[in-house]
Amino acid sequence: MLVIAALPFVAACAVPTVPTTPTTPTTPTTPTTPTPAPIPEKVIEIKVANYYAPTHRLSPDAFEQWGNEIEKRTDGKVEFTWYHGQSLIKSKETPQGLRAGICDVGIWCVSFNAGLFPVTEAVDLPLLVRVSAEGSPAMWEFYTQSPEMQEEWSDYHPAWFHVTAISNFHTKNVFLQTLDDLAGMRMVTGSATKGEMLKLLGAVHVNLTATDIYPALERDMVDGCFYPWAPQRSWKMTDFLVYHTIADISVNGHAGAFNLEAWDALPTDVQQVIDDLGMSMSGLCGATLTNESAWVIEEMKAAGHEFYTLPADEKARWVEKLMPVYDTWMEKVTSKGLDGQAVLDSWKQYAAKYQDTPYQPDDWWGRAGKKE
Numbered sequence: 001m002l003v004i005a006a007l008p009f010v011a012a013c014a015v016p017t018v019p020t021t022p023t024t025p026t027t028p029t030t031p032t033t034p035t036p037a038p039i040p041e042k043v044i045e046i047k048v049a050n051y052y053a054p055t056h057r058l059s060p061d062a063f064e065q066w067g068n069e070i071e072k073r074t075d076g077k078v079e080f081t082w083y084h085g086q087s088l089i090k091s092k093e094t095p096q097g098l099r100a101g102i103c104d105v106g107i108w109c110v111s112f113n114a115g116l117f118p119v120t121e122a123v124d125l126p127l128l129v130r131v132s133a134e135g136s137p138a139m140w141e142f143y144t145q146s147p148e149m150q151e152e153w154s155d156y157h158p159a160w161f162h163v164t165a166i167s168n169f170h171t172k173n174v175f176l177q178t179l180d181d182l183a184g185m186r187m188v189t190g191s192a193t194k195g196e197m198l199k200l201l202g203a204v205h206v207n208l209t210a211t212d213i214y215p216a217l218e219r220d221m222v223d224g225c226f227y228p229w230a231p232q233r234s235w236k237m238t239d240f241l242v243y244h245t246i247a248d249i250s251v252n253g254h255a256g257a258f259n260l261e262a263w264d265a266l267p268t269d270v271q272q273v274i275d276d277l278g279m280s281m282s283g284l285c286g287a288t289l290t291n292e293s294a295w296v297i298e299e300m301k302a303a304g305h306e307f308y309t310l311p312a313d314e315k316a317r318w319v320e321k322l323m324p325v326y327d328t329w330m331e332k333v334t335s336k337g338l339d340g341q342a343v344l345d346s347w348k349q350y351a352a353k354y355q356d357t358p359y360q361p362d363d364w365w366g367r368a369g370k371k372e
Helices: 002-013 058-073 091-099 120-124 132-145 147-152 192-200 210-218 230-234 260-264 268-276 278-302 312-322 324-334 340-356
Strands: 044-050 078-083 105-109 156-163 168-171 186-188 204-206 224-227 243-246 253-259 306-309
Touching: 044 058, 044 091, 058 078, 058 268, 058 278, 091 105, 091 156, 091 253, 120 132, 120 192, 120 253, 120 324, 120 340, 132 147, 132 156, 132 278, 132 340, 156 260, 156 278, 192 204, 192 224, 192 312, 192 324, 224 230, 230 278, 253 260, 268 278, 278 306, 324 340
Parallel strands: 044 078, 044 105, 186 204, 186 224, 243 306
Antiparallel strands: 105 253, 156 253, 168 224, 168 243
């Protein structure tokens, strides 16, 4: 009974429901267009003309190593394309070809173009540098501290400088042991300064590019070379040159430099990365040449080549003959209105500095010319 009686009471107390108004249909939303992926920056190609053979350890161990490090530090903003072994520009045409924009970076021997960089040619003067590992960082510091050297490079942007391993005398049939033995010998060297040295020593200077030396030796057109150690392996001169007379005379200065327009077109952060590597890259080139020279000499010995080091009294005769090279260089520089003695003293200062405090390897260098 309670349940039945209660039902009318509940019904009587209920609030009548208000009818709901139908909702207006919503307008369909326009589909949103997906945000497009950012367009990747165009990679900047840098073309490099390198006169060294691709098998010379500088090519992979220093030059390409440097390019790879720049690509890494710039997150791939630049990419290097390599033209080794004079495949794009002949060695002596590199400064002109670089200025003309045939390549973006050129690598060449400075004194192949006699008189174009007279201050820099101080580096080639005899008896001032012992090994490339010392002379190469010294050459970079010489550039950074010498207004005279900077001025003669104002049409380029140097990325590094290096010097070769020291040059000695390498012959095919005659084993040089005295100054008299050198008289009339047809000796190859590409550097103008070293060509003058050969003449002062009584030899006949034959000016050939590296690619022409092998056929000249094969045809007995020349008797030998006044060259560093490593190129004998990379240009296969060791097929003929089996006698090596150690006089430790001089090195040759080299440059790795940008075309100015190509340099100015680079983003500033890329430029900074390259500039920051200047000293280290110079050091890497020097270490690579010094390390490679050591095992190239050992390979020559293992192949039965013969070596002779000039005794002190005999070397003194050679040195005396070479001294006019200094006078020639001094006249060349002073004719430009420069203080040649001050320039020479500056170069000597840096050459001596790195004999006492060698540049230490950096962590990005890799094998740096060592034989593995």
